Amino acid sequence: MVAPRLVLILGDQCSPDIAALQEADRTRDIVVMAEVAEEASYVPHHVKKIAFLFSVMRHFAEDLRADGWTVEYTKLDAPENTGSIDGELLRYATKHGATEVLATEPGEFRLIERLEDMPLDVLTFEDRRFIAGHEDFETWAEGRKQLRMEYFYRDMRRKTGLLMDGDQPEGGKWNYDHDNRKPAPDGLTYDGPMRFTPDQITQEVLQFVETRFQGSFGALRPFWFATTRAQAQQHLTRWLAEALPSFGDYQDAMLSGERFLYHSITSLYIHVGLLDPLEVCQAAENAYKSGQAPLNAVEGFIRQIIGWREYMRGIYFHEGPNYTSRNILQHDRKLPSFFWDAMTDMACIRDTVEATRDEAYAHHIQRLMITGNFALLAGIDPAEVHEWYLAVYADAYEWVEAPNVIGMSQFADGGIVGSKPYISSGNYLNKMSNYCKGCAYSVKDKTGPNACPFNTLYWHFLDRHRDRFEMNPRLAQMYRTWDRMAEDRRATVLSDATLFLDRLDEGQKV
Numbered sequence: 318m319v320a321p322r323l324v325l326i327l328g329d330q331c332s333p334d335i336a337a338l339q340e341a342d343r344t345r346d347i348v349v350m351a352e353v354a355e356e357a358s359y360v361p362h363h364v365k366k367i368a369f370l371f372s373v374m375r376h377f378a379e380d381l382r383a384d385g386w387t388v389e390y391t392k393l394d395a396p397e398n399t400g401s402i403d404g405e406l407l408r409y410a411t412k413h414g415a416t417e418v419l420a421t422e423p424g425e426f427r428l429i430e431r432l433e434d435m436p437l438d439v440l441t442f443e444d445r446r447f448i449a450g451h452e453d454f455e456t457w458a459e460g461r462k463q464l465r466m467e468y469f470y471r472d473m474r475r476k477t478g479l480l481m482d483g484d485q486p487e488g489g490k491w492n493y494d495h496d497n498r499k500p501a502p503d504g505l506t507y508d509g510p511m512r513f514t515p516d517q518i519t520q521e522v523l524q525f526v527e528t529r530f531q532g533s534f535g536a537l538r539p540f541w542f543a544t545t546r547a548q549a550q551q552h553l554t555r556w557l558a559e560a561l562p563s564f565g566d567y568q569d570a571m572l573s574g575e576r577f578l579y580h581s582i583t584s585l586y587i588h589v590g591l592l593d594p595l596e597v598c599q600a601a602e603n604a605y606k607s608g609q610a611p612l613n614a615v616e617g618f619i620r621q622i623i624g625w626r627e628y629m630r631g632i633y634f635h636e637g638p639n640y641t642s643r644n645i646l647q648h649d650r651k652l653p654s655f656f657w658d659a660m661t662d663m664a665c666i667r668d669t670v671e672a673t674r675d676e677a678y679a680h681h682i683q684r685l686m687i688t689g690n691f692a693l694l695a696g697i698d699p700a701e702v703h704e705w706y707l708a709v710y711a712d713a714y715e716w717v718e719a720p721n722v723i724g725m726s727q728f729a730d731g732g733i734v735g736s737k738p739y740i741s742s743g744n745y746l747n748k749m750s751n752y753c754k755g756c757a758y759s760v761k762d763k764t765g766p767n768a769c770p771f772n773t774l775y776w777h778f779l780d781r782h783r784d785r786f787e788m789n790p791r792l793a794q795m796y797r798t799w800d801r802m803a804e805d806r807r808a809t810v811l812s813d814a815t816l817f818l819d820r821l822d823e824g825q826k827v
């Protein structure tokens with residue numbers, strides 16, 4: 318009899334189209350899925366993220382069994398659980414006399430290296446759920462001085478044929494970003510994503526996570542995420558009809574208490590394998606073709622998926638394992654405790670951290686221009702910022718989180734992802750949100766104890782990094798504005814910022 322091979326399926330690989338399954342033989346091979354302490358604790362994950370992963374995994378294991386596969390599934394509390402992916406592979410290899418493992422490349426160098434070091438023959442296949450394979454990205458990147466997303470995105474449009482009119486972009490423009498920046502008017506509401514009642518499998522996971530991860534960050538309940546492909550598809554269908562038409566206009570808007578606005582939460586479902594990125598984009602394109610959604614919304618949405626999502630993955634693998642430790646600006650401040658407990662007088666940060674705590678979700682502009690902006694202006698150590706983002710969001714896996722945090726948000730990679738740091742004073746936040754109305758600080762005050770901290774920190778950042786950014790064409794105007802200010806005013810701005818940072822370092826409530 319031929320020995321079976323083990324087929325490794327990780328928590329974020331729950332798709333019937335995953336490469337390792339496609340290469341395997343269901344009459345011979347054994348699928349291995351394992352809830353393990355090492356994956357559940359390499360950062361202090363949000364409890365909703367853990368419950369989501371475990372529930373998706375358990376449902377997927379059931380689907381595979383129903384589809385004729387033999388599945389060895391280890392629950393986290395199984396007494397024989399070795400606590401790691403490689404440990405579980407070794408245990409099942411011994412049990413079944415297997416020496417070979419079929420795997421799909423994990424989305425993190427840590428695990429890739431772990432599989433490479435195993436005393437078994439591990440055959441790793443590239444993850445084919447992405448539109449750009451490693452070779453595609455490397456070919457695109459070769460010889461380019463700058464790896465700008467926009468040009469990569471155009472190639473992806475050509476490759477997929479999405480929103481293409483022959484070899485030209487639909488509507489005559491590649492990018493409708495300028496039409497995606499409307500502030501949301503007060504009173505705008507959206508029911509939010511489709512919510513699902515936990516079934517028996519999810520209930521069991523919730524009870525388990527509640528006990529085992531007691532004291533961990535985040536609210537476990539109410540738990541309403543889709544945990545099967547059918548549910549994720551239902552969610553997508555409803556989102557396309559109800560929210561996509563407004564997604565374009567209000568993509569960058571923020572409203573207190575409106576945690577999702579018109580965002581899709583598809584990242585959550587695509588990353589784990591419940592939805593396929595191309596299928597999602599084609600459905601959005603169909604909404605445009607049938608007149609149900611305008612071009613700026615559909616282009617904006619498709620750009621996020623075949624543009625930003627694919628580009629970020631390309632950058633992660635292109636830059637290599639040391640990417641997460643980059644710190645070009647040499648920032649070394651500790652992450653303030655309000656990133657965990659929301660105990661701050663800054664209404665925008667409080668609202669974003671509370672949403673993060675309750676939903677394991679915040680939308681892009683909250684991640685970039687509220688928490689990310691603050692961390693960058695305040696000079697927080699990017700490694701600590703990276704670890705926080707990787708822990709708190711249910712869609713956080715290193716391949717997508719690190720380029721967003723280290724690159725886009727913290728400029729710690731020196732400008733590979735972004736041509737300039739994403740920073741703003743309170744003015745931008747006031748324009749794009751209604752947070753400032755309910756804030757203890759005054760966005761109109763530029764100095765003094767009541768001034769919005771973003772106002773003083775903004776200039777403090779530019780001043781302390783003058784050597785690096787003064788010649789940046791996109792920041793030169795700001796340096797001219799700064800230089801035109803009266804000297805004593807500049808001194809006050811800087812001393813107020815320093816005072817604020819000192820209070821932060823002392824652990825005072827700010």
Ligand code: FAD
Binds near residue numbers: 689
């Ligand atoms: P929508 O606004 O509805 O966008 C649609 C799709 O576009 C999503 O499926 C998402 O996968 C994709 N997308 C949009 N922007 C990006 C982007 N910048 N990079 C990659 N994909 C994108 N995204 C993650 O998936 N995981 C993370 O851990 C993560 N961390 C982030 C950290 C920071 C500091 C910042 C600024 C952004 C981060 N992002 C991350 C990107 C983005 O914020 C999320 O993808 C988005 O908020 C997910 O919510 P959504 O599905 O409702 O997105």
Ligand code: DLZ
Binds near residue numbers: 326351424
């Ligand atoms: C995020 C996560 C968690 C919390 N738990 C598990 C787990 O127990 N078993 C598993 O196979 N995968 C888990 N994951 C997802 C992995 O961490 C993910 O596959 C890697 O980070 C690579 O993206």
